[in-house]
Amino acid sequence: xxxxxxxxxxxxxxxxxxxxxxxxxxxxxxxxxxxxxxxxxxxxxxxxxxxxxxxxxxxxxxxxxxxxxxxxxxxxxx
Numbered sequence: 001x002x003x004x005x006x007x008x009x010x011x012x013x014x015x016x017x018x019x020x021x022x023x024x025x026x027x028x029x030x031x032x033x034x035x036x037x038x039x040x041x042x043x044x045x046x047x048x049x050x051x052x053x054x055x056x057x058x059x060x061x062x063x064x065x066x067x068x069x070x071x072x073x074x075x076x077x078x
Contacts, residue, residue: 029055032077036070054078 029051029076037047042063050063054077 013075029077032073034072036065039070039073040065051077 013066031046032047034044037044046063053060054074057078065074
């Protein structure tokens with residue numbers, strides 16, 4: 001039981017310390033998704049959907065970037 005409590009405390013401390021980095025990365029993914037949606041003339045939802053699918057490396061393939069700039073941004077997101 002002591003190990004579980006120690007692990008939980010350390011996990012929460014680490015999560016607290018990593019929260020700013022995770023927030024910055026999340027905001028960056030959203031901003032880049034909106035940029036690509038403008039370049040590709042997609043809706044905002046499609047751009048956000050594409051960026052989140054790319055960032056999580058699921059890559060369904062139903063929406064994909066066709067322009068060179070958009071493809072370069074997808075490399076940054078991934």
